[in-house]
Amino acid sequence: MSVFIAWLREWLADTELVMLLSSLLVIFLLLMLLIPVLAPLLFAIAVAYVLDGVVELLRRCRIPRMLAIAMTVGSALLLLLFALLTVMPLLTAQIGRLVSHAPQYVQSLRDMLQQVQTNHAEWINPDYLQQVIAALAAKMQEWGGALLKFSIASIPGMITLLVYAVLVPVLVFFLLKDKHQIIAWAQQFLPRERTLLQRVWAELDTQIGNYIRGKFWEAFVVGLAMWLSYWLMGHDYALLLGVLTGLSVWVPFVGMAVVTVPVVLLSYFQWGWGETMAYGVLAYLVVQTIDANLIVPWLFSEIVNLHPIAIIVAILMFGSLWGIVGVIIAIPMAALVKSVVSIVLERRLAGAEKG
Structure with a gap:
C-alpha cells in the first residue's frame, strides 16, 4: 500500500501532466454524453477541415480571406447541389434495381453453388452446401428488406436532413471565418497550466486536419476511379460500387475486406464466370x-505512423463506443492516445533522470 501511495504522490506532483490528463478526461466524457446532440457540429468541423485547405490555397494566391471563404463555401454548396440532383437519383435507381433483382440473384447464386457441388461432389458435403445456400439466400433477402425498410424509414428523417442542410453550411462558414476567435474562446475554459495540453492540441490539430483532408480526397479519387472503370465496362451498378469503394477507405483494412464481397458478387451477377468478370475484379484490384x-503515401506522409494492430484495436474500441462515427475517427483518436502516452513516458524518463 505504501508503494502505491508513493507512486500516486509522484504522479500528482507533476501538475502539468495531471492537468493534461484531467482535461482530456473531461472532454472525453462530454463527447460521450453529447455526441448525438453535437453530431451536426462535429460533421461541420470535419467539412471545415477539408475546406480550410482550399481556403489556405486561395490565400496563397493573394485572395483575401473572406473572399476565399465565400468562394470555397459557395463552390462546395454548388457541388453538393449538383450531387443531390444528379448522383443521388442514379444511386437510388441502382439500389432499387438491386433490391428488385435480389430473388433472381439469389437463384443465380444457388445454381452456381449447386454446379460447384456437382463438379466436386467428392470434396463438398451436399447437406452442408444446402445449409450454406439457405443461409446466403436468407442473408441476401434480409439485406434487401433492410434496404427497403431504410428507404421507407428515412422519409420522416428528410425533415432532419433539411435542417442539417441549413445548419451545417452556416456552421462551416463561421468555423472558417472565426476559427482563431473560437479557439481563443474555448481556451478560457482550460486550466492555466496547459503547456502540455497546447502541445497535444498542436500535434492533434495537424494530424486531424491532414487525416480528414487526406481521407476525403482519397475517397473521392478511389470512388471516382472505381465508378469510371465499371461504367466503361458497362456495369449496371457502377455508381453504387464506386460509392461503396469510396466509403470503404474511411475504415482501414476492414473497409476493403467488406466491400470486396459486393464487388465480386455483383460482378458475377452482371457477367457470370468469364473474362469480363476477371477484368472487372482485376480493375478493382x-x-x-x-x-x-x-495515393495513401502521398496524402498521408505527415500523419503519425501507427501499427496495423493499433489501428484495428482503435477501430474496435471507438467503434463500440460511438458506432460508425467512432470507426471514422478511430485513427485520429489513436494518434491522440499515442501523443499522450509519449508525453507520459517522456515526463517519467525526465523524472527518473532527476532522481
Missing part, C-alpha cells in the same frame, strides 16, 4: 493497389 501504394 488495380484501383486498390494504386490507392495503397501511391
Whole structure:
C-alpha cells in the first residue's frame, strides 16, 4: 500500500501532466454524453477541415480571406447541389434495381453453388452446401428488406436532413471565418497550466486536419476511379460500387475486406464466370493497389505512423463506443492516445533522470 501511495504522490506532483490528463478526461466524457446532440457540429468541423485547405490555397494566391471563404463555401454548396440532383437519383435507381433483382440473384447464386457441388461432389458435403445456400439466400433477402425498410424509414428523417442542410453550411462558414476567435474562446475554459495540453492540441490539430483532408480526397479519387472503370465496362451498378469503394477507405483494412464481397458478387451477377468478370475484379484490384501504394503515401506522409494492430484495436474500441462515427475517427483518436502516452513516458524518463 505504501508503494502505491508513493507512486500516486509522484504522479500528482507533476501538475502539468495531471492537468493534461484531467482535461482530456473531461472532454472525453462530454463527447460521450453529447455526441448525438453535437453530431451536426462535429460533421461541420470535419467539412471545415477539408475546406480550410482550399481556403489556405486561395490565400496563397493573394485572395483575401473572406473572399476565399465565400468562394470555397459557395463552390462546395454548388457541388453538393449538383450531387443531390444528379448522383443521388442514379444511386437510388441502382439500389432499387438491386433490391428488385435480389430473388433472381439469389437463384443465380444457388445454381452456381449447386454446379460447384456437382463438379466436386467428392470434396463438398451436399447437406452442408444446402445449409450454406439457405443461409446466403436468407442473408441476401434480409439485406434487401433492410434496404427497403431504410428507404421507407428515412422519409420522416428528410425533415432532419433539411435542417442539417441549413445548419451545417452556416456552421462551416463561421468555423472558417472565426476559427482563431473560437479557439481563443474555448481556451478560457482550460486550466492555466496547459503547456502540455497546447502541445497535444498542436500535434492533434495537424494530424486531424491532414487525416480528414487526406481521407476525403482519397475517397473521392478511389470512388471516382472505381465508378469510371465499371461504367466503361458497362456495369449496371457502377455508381453504387464506386460509392461503396469510396466509403470503404474511411475504415482501414476492414473497409476493403467488406466491400470486396459486393464487388465480386455483383460482378458475377452482371457477367457470370468469364473474362469480363476477371477484368472487372482485376480493375478493382488495380484501383486498390494504386490507392495503397501511391495515393495513401502521398496524402498521408505527415500523419503519425501507427501499427496495423493499433489501428484495428482503435477501430474496435471507438467503434463500440460511438458506432460508425467512432470507426471514422478511430485513427485520429489513436494518434491522440499515442501523443499522450509519449508525453507520459517522456515526463517519467525526465523524472527518473532527476532522481
